[in-house]
Amino acid sequence: MRDIHDYIEVSSDLIRRQSSSLLFDVYVKRTEKDFTKVFNKGDELDIARFDSYIAKGVTNYYVSQEDFEKYSQFVDLLIKKYVQSGDFAKSRDGLDVFNEMISLTTREMMLLGNINPRVVSNANLAVQTCVSTLVKGGGHKGLMRVISMMSSHDYQIKHSIMVSIFSIIVAKESGIVSELSLNHVGLGGFLHDVGISQIEFDPEEREFLNAKELQEVRRHPELGKRLLEGVKGIRQEVVDIVLQHHEQPNGAGYPNGLRGPEIYHLAKVVSIADVFSSLISKRPFRDPFTVKKALEIMRSESGRYDTKLFSSFADLLGKKK
Numbered sequence: 001m002r003d004i005h006d007y008i009e010v011s012s013d014l015i016r017r018q019s020s021s022l023l024f025d026v027y028v029k030r031t032e033k034d035f036t037k038v039f040n041k042g043d044e045l046d047i048a049r050f051d052s053y054i055a056k057g058v059t060n061y062y063v064s065q066e067d068f069e070k071y072s073q074f075v076d077l078l079i080k081k082y083v084q085s086g087d088f089a090k091s092r093d094g095l096d097v098f099n100e101m102i103s104l105t106t107r108e109m110m111l112l113g114n115i116n117p118r119v120v121s122n123a124n125l126a127v128q129t130c131v132s133t134l135v136k137g138g139g140h141k142g143l144m145r146v147i148s149m150m151s152s153h154d155y156q157i158k159h160s161i162m163v164s165i166f167s168i169i170v171a172k173e174s175g176i177v178s179e180l181s182l183n184h185v186g187l188g189g190f191l192h193d194v195g196i197s198q199i200e201f202d203p204e205e206r207e208f209l210n211a212k213e214l215q216e217v218r219r220h221p222e223l224g225k226r227l228l229e230g231v232k233g234i235r236q237e238v239v240d241i242v243l244q245h246h247e248q249p250n251g252a253g254y255p256n257g258l259r260g261p262e263i264y265h266l267a268k269v270v271s272i273a274d275v276f277s278s279l280i281s282k283r284p285f286r287d288p289f290t291v292k293k294a295l296e297i298m299r300s301e302s303g304r305y306d307t308k309l310f311s312s313f314a315d316l317l318g319k320k321k
């Protein structure tokens with residue numbers, strides 16, 4: 001019997017929209033380790049049967065690891081279609097495609113540490129979409145829906161997109177208007193923890209780490225920098241954000257204990273988005289904090305964040321309530 005990791009959850013909404021014959025086999029999960037094929041590669045999707053499964057509450061569909069590339073190609077075609085037609089975040093269908101694009105890209109980058117030109121270009125596209133949606137204004141709702149659609153995904157996938165979106169919001173609120181800078185901060189936020197893919201265990205699952213594990217985890221900014229350096233299409237600004245997102249203005253951060261002005265401004269932005277996102281997320285060892293409580297906690301950690309950046313972000317969230 002194959003292991004659970006041989007199967008990858010895919011979007012039922014997108015599969016239902018497959019109009020030509022299926023490029024991949026589709027499975028459902030019977031038990032944690034038992035997957036059954038329900039639709040065959042090469043066949044047209046039997047919509048009536050598919051809908052009857054959905055009506056019975058079968059909502060999670062999977063493709064095998066071997067077919068994953070085919071599934072990614074299928075999603076890439078949909079992405080191209082939506083890019084040509086304009087806005088992802090405005091329609092429900094567009095959001096489904098956008099959501100799946102982010103999930104696949106983050107899965108490859110964050111969980112597998114696989115940084116190739118295709119995922120970099122999809123990551124860029126995802127971030128540019130978020131930036132232009134936010135710059136045009138009125139995009140918060142759509143993007144918050146993207147975040148809520150991510151709730152069933154692995155923490156690291158959800159965390160990456162949340163940090164990306166909140167980084168753009170923090171930056172924009174602090175007065176940064178250049179779309180290029182907003183793209184850098186969004187991509188830096190998206191990739192900030194990419195180095196974690198190189199660590200043997202999953203630190204996000206643990207509430208406490210022993211000294212050796214802590215030392216290992218603290219290598220992730222440096223590991224992320226090394227993964228990204230030399231990748232075609234990645235800007236130095238993004239690499240600097242990844243390397244410095246755990247530095248603190250009071251000098252207590254890592255890896256280099258940089259102080260205030262020594263820290264790259266956009267890394268300070270991502271640091272705020274990073275901590276805020278993790279506080280408002282559910283973790284295996286605690287419930288999520290409310291926005292109000294998360295801001296209170298952060299306010300009490302003076303010296304850890306850039307004061308100006310933090311106040312403009314806190315003011316914005318205060319206004320929204």
Ligand SMILES: [Fe+2]
Nearest residue numbers: 192193245246
């Ligand atoms: Fe990190």
Ligand SMILES: [Fe+2]
Nearest residue numbers: 159192193274
């Ligand atoms: Fe993080």
